[in-house]
Amino acid sequence: MKSFIREFKDFAVKGNMIDMAVGIIIGTAFNNVVNTLVKKVVMPPLSLLTDDVNIAERRYVLREAVGDVSEVAIGYGELIEVLIDFLVIALTIFVVIKGINRFKKKAEDPQNKTVETPKNIELLSNIEVLLKEQNEFLKRKRAD
Structure with missing residues (x-):
């Protein structure tokens, strides 16, 4: 049991856990930036191109709401918004990694x-x- 505790302490203190925590915190903050960028900067012009229809609210209704029964719909607009989020994040990560690799290549020469x-x-x-x-x-x- 002591070796397990010592091993965990070494893992946590040597930086693996700290690096991972910092990465998660920065990733969460970056995700918030991208969400705001997509919702407040990218989507409004797209809505103008589609006759002021908010793309995030676009859906295909399978069953209309009747009385106490709620509507059943496929929200493809939200999917489009999330895909744009993903593309922005993927492109940004690609550019950052490409820069890091270029610097790493120079450092290894x-x-x-x-x-x-x-x-x-x-x-x-x-x-x-x-x-x-x-x-x-x-x-x-x-x-x-």
Whole structure:
């Protein structure tokens, strides 16, 4: 039981849980921004294009409301709105990851001096250079 508690403590303290929590909080805030962007900026012009019909309220009625029986309808307008939300989020994440990958690629190139190369990549690069020099030396020695 002690090892389980120690393992959980290491997991929580070393950053995995904290990184995940920060990511969830930022993701939730970003989701709110995108929802507002879609509902207040994107959807109103689309509504103008459809004769002032609020797209989010569009639905296909399967059964009209009669007395105490409520209406049954398929709300395809909300689906359209959620799909637009998804596309905005997916596009944004794609652009951010593309930028991160570009920076990461520069950082992993030991010849690129504009960005600091991580130590492990630098060490591997140095080992590669030493191995090439060793191979050249051995080839010259055999030729002699």
